[in-house]
Amino acid sequence: MKIDNIDKIDNIGERLKSVRQYLIMTQQQVANTTGIPVITISKIEHNKVVNSDSFIKMIQFYSNYISVDFLLAKDFRIADADRYAKSFSLNTIVKAKLELLKQQFTKDIEKSKNDFVVKITDTINLL
Numbered sequence: 001m002k003i004d005n006i007d008k009i010d011n012i013g014e015r016l017k018s019v020r021q022y023l024i025m026t027q028q029q030v031a032n033t034t035g036i037p038v039i040t041i042s043k044i045e046h047n048k049v050v051n052s053d054s055f056i057k058m059i060q061f062y063s064n065y066i067s068v069d070f071l072l073a074k075d076f077r078i079a080d081a082d083r084y085a086k087s088f089s090l091n092t093i094v095k096a097k098l099e100l101l102k103q104q105f106t107k108d109i110e111k112s113k114n115d116f117v118v119k120i121t122d123t124i125n126l127l
Contacts, residue, residue, distance in 0.1 A: 011047060012047070012071075012072075013044050013045045013046055013047035013048075014045070014047070015071055015076055015078075016044060016045055016058060016059075016062065016071075017045040018078040019062050019065070019066055019071065019078070020045075020062075021078075022066075022078055023062075023065055024097075025100075027041045027042060027045075029100050030058070030061065032100065032103060032104060032107075033061065033100060033103075034057050034058060034061045035057070036054045036057055036058060040054045041058065044058055059071070
């Protein structure tokens with residue numbers, strides 16, 4: 001199922017991009033957390049036709065941080081986001097950011113470990 005005329009909701013892609021930037025997140029961080037490919041996030045943010053499952057997953061992700069009513073409101077302005085942000089402290093935001101860093105670090109360490117094992121195995125096979 002595809003979402004056609006996504007811009008009928010008054011540039012929802014730009015709204016999602018604004019919320020992502022408000023949360024000080026990159027597309028890659030959103031992708032790592034949601035499992036949505038970065039290219040799909042970019043398409044959504046540019047109001048391209050996208051898979052509805054990815055779009056809904058993105059809305060659900062952002063709903064952890066900001067009111068969906070605000071996000072879809074007729075008079076949406078990112079400058080008003082602080083009034084509609086979910087009630088959480090700065091510590092919660094920092095914790096979420098650290099969790100994202102931990103996930104990325106763990107992924108990088110696992111890749112390095114696997115690369116190292118392959119190199120050691122190749123070296124053993126040469127002997």
